Amino acid sequence: MANPPKIFLLINRAHAAIARAAERKTKALAELSMPQHGVLVLLSKRDxxxxxxLAKALSMRKSSLSGLIDRMVDRGFVRREKDAEDGRVVRIYLELAAENLVQRTVPFVQHVNGLLLAPFDAVEQEVIGRFLTHLAENAESVIDQVDLPEERE
Structure with a gap:
């Protein structure tokens, strides 16, 4: 390849485009933000x-997620409970109203995922998956290896 793709630019543009479009649809479908939807999906898989x-899985700061969960508690989507074995630990549980929302929204997300991958054959889809997983798991360590240029006087 003569000119390799500009990863930072393309990932940023792709993230912004998909986040905007998905947020619009999840708001219309279930009055959920994408981060709220992410919390519900994660809890539906492991309550x-x-x-x-949850913050680690969603690549969010705990402080940001705590406020988001406060709003979700207020809406009756989740509840907080102290851990039975260690009272210092608080666990987040899905409420019935949210389970119904997840059942409505997950098929939408799966359909969109299929549409986004449709132009690519199975081998290309596997490479896309490997690349994005590699990026998510290794970006910090790769970037941390690079020394910043010295300041010029």
Whole structure:
């Protein structure tokens, strides 16, 4: 390839485009933001996670996620409960109203995922998945290896 893709630019543009479009649809479909939807999906797969676990899975700061969960508690989507074995630990649980929302929104997300991957054959889809996983798991360590240029006088 003569000119490799400009990863930072393309990832930023792709993220902004998909986030804008998905946010618009999840708001219309279920009055949910994308981060709220992410919390609900994660809890539907494994209920009773901690804020720390959810924040890590969603690549969010715990402080940002705590406020988001406060709003979700107010809407009756989730509840907080102290851990039975360690009272210092608070777990987040899905409420019935949110389970119904997840059942409505997950098929939409799966359909969109299919549409986005449709132009690519199975081998290309596997490469896309590997690349994005690599990026998510290794970006910090790769970038941390690069020394900043010295300031010029």
């Amino acid at each position: 009773g996670q901690t804020v720390t676990q």
